[in-house]
Amino acid sequence: MAPTKPSLPSRLALAFSSFFTILSRPDFAAAVARLEAGTEKPSPAPAPAEPKAQDNSAALQLLGLLQREARFIDFIAEDVAAYSDADIGAAARLVHEGCRRVLTEHFELAPVRPEAEGSRITLAAGFDAAAIRLTGNVVGEPPFAGSLGHRGWRVTASRLPRLTGSHDPSILAQAEVEL
Known part of the structure; x- marks a missing residue:
């Protein structure tokens, strides 16, 4: 049976969580770079001993x-x-x-390469x-x-607000009810 294709919201959550995983895990970033370059074929991940819930709260927080x-x-x-x-x-x-306001308030960014484009x-x-894709x-x-x-971009500092225990990161925007 062919695997189902993830929905757009699932792909967005995956993209944001992958972004932070790539920043924090050089081994994962290298594997992604090899996949993107076509030098490594995707292989099924080894089955963990116990299923572990993926913590994508930082990605959801950024999206929020x-x-x-x-x-x-x-x-x-x-639909535009x-x-x-x-x-x-x-x-x-x-x-x-x-x-731009979110990026400048919560992240410090620097180019991966110092040279001018071109x-x-x-x-x-x-x-x-x-860090470099050929x-x-x-x-x-x-x-x-x-x-x-x-030139690429790298995060040199991150200042995401600390989440409280009662915060549900899957609520990206509260529904608004005007009274």
């Missing part, structure tokens, strides 16, 4: 912050086909401002495959010479 400050989920969930480009642009500006760079043997005609062994298409 993006919703609260930028109405991110509302914007992405909306009926709106004009000007209307979409105006809405995107508000979402962008809110998302610069020619050489990657020596032993380069960090978790694209294009990737053949042979390092050193690799190429053009920097994107």
